[in-house]
Amino acid sequence: MTEHRGALTREGELYPSPRQGLDYLELEPPAPGHAVPLGANLYWARIPLPMELNHINVWLLDDGDGGWLLADTGMAEDVCRDAWITLEQELLEGRPLRRVLVTHDHPDHMGLAGWLGRRHGAPLWMSAIGHSSTLGFLATPGEELHARQLRFVASHGMELSAEGLRRSSGASQHGRWYGDVPPLERAVAGGDRLEGGGRTWDVIETSGHCRGHLCLHDTANRVLISGDQVLPTISPNVSVLASRPDANPLAEFLESLDRLERLCPPETLVLPSHGRPFRGLHRRIEVLRAHHLQQLDALREACREPMSAHSLLPVMYGRPLRGFHRFLAVGETVAHLNHLWHDGAVERRVDAAGQVTFQTSV
Numbered sequence: 001m002t003e004h005r006g007a008l009t010r011e012g013e014l015y016p017s018p019r020q021g022l023d024y025l026e027l028e029p030p031a032p033g034h035a036v037p038l039g040a041n042l043y044w045a046r047i048p049l050p051m052e053l054n055h056i057n058v059w060l061l062d063d064g065d066g067g068w069l070l071a072d073t074g075m076a077e078d079v080c081r082d083a084w085i086t087l088e089q090e091l092l093e094g095r096p097l098r099r100v101l102v103t104h105d106h107p108d109h110m111g112l113a114g115w116l117g118r119r120h121g122a123p124l125w126m127s128a129i130g131h132s133s134t135l136g137f138l139a140t141p142g143e144e145l146h147a148r149q150l151r152f153v154a155s156h157g158m159e160l161s162a163e164g165l166r167r168s169s170g171a172s173q174h175g176r177w178y179g180d181v182p183p184l185e186r187a188v189a190g191g192d193r194l195e196g197g198g199r200t201w202d203v204i205e206t207s208g209h210c211r212g213h214l215c216l217h218d219t220a221n222r223v224l225i226s227g228d229q230v231l232p233t234i235s236p237n238v239s240v241l242a243s244r245p246d247a248n249p250l251a252e253f254l255e256s257l258d259r260l261e262r263l264c265p266p267e268t269l270v271l272p273s274h275g276r277p278f279r280g281l282h283r284r285i286e287v288l289r290a291h292h293l294q295q296l297d298a299l300r301e302a303c304r305e306p307m308s309a310h311s312l313l314p315v316m317y318g319r320p321l322r323g324f325h326r327f328l329a330v331g332e333t334v335a336h337l338n339h340l341w342h343d344g345a346v347e348r349r350v351d352a353a354g355q356v357t358f359q360t361s362v
């Protein structure tokens, strides 16, 4: 359950997310273990995931005799390793991965960095904060993380037993999806320039879905590897976590969208981690932004009386949520409420018992 790091709200579940206005590449998604070329030295492969969100896209850049640069890996599960073994035979032609670059620290994106690194002798490149926070997460006992998360949602009005949390989340062993995390060879940060596949990639660092999220922009060819910052059919999860209860990740997420809009032209080909490559970045950013602004408005209206985040779930989602979705939804609702609080639009009160409520400022 602690692997809800990286969980996404999916279309039709938490957030219906209209997809109008996007021009998808007219390509069938590659089958597991196969790859589709997307232009010079750039390949799209899919690694299946054993969960509701059933795949992640990974991107391979061919450096000829120099081997391959890989962006994102899949998680440490056999179904992912099996796809990689096929992919090695089908695409890599005996030339090794030379670098494993990870867009962000969620297990579907980096869980096989250790395994692939050993097979190919490829070091890990990612953001320093993503790497250190993953090591911190893995070093904390699962029971302690559970207890912290239960206390956090309880302070926001959600009663959930440890057993209930475990059951609803499809619990697995703590940290299992991460496999072994290799040392960080290069800390990649916004403003860096990387070479791969005969292209130059400008690193755009974003935040909100997680800290230290890296997008890669091939400015010359107008291609953006967007990670989970911009997805075509899913509104990326933006949550306040128990570890940083006062944070304002939604402000960081919206600021990141603004920056991508400024830096990437509208006709940019977007390569998202989930879903299909598309053009229409600015339209997609507009939909995501409008969606959050709408929810902020609705919450501000609903907080005339002091309200807990849990009691506001119907305002955010408009229908009952079950089990683990409800748990995730509390984190997202707190992200919106904290944004209003940081803006001075609502007041936040914590009573003697630690119960948090929000009320519209007068």
Ligand SMILES: [Zn+2]
Pocket: 006, 056, 106, 108, 109, 228, 273, 274
């Ligand atoms: Zn993801």
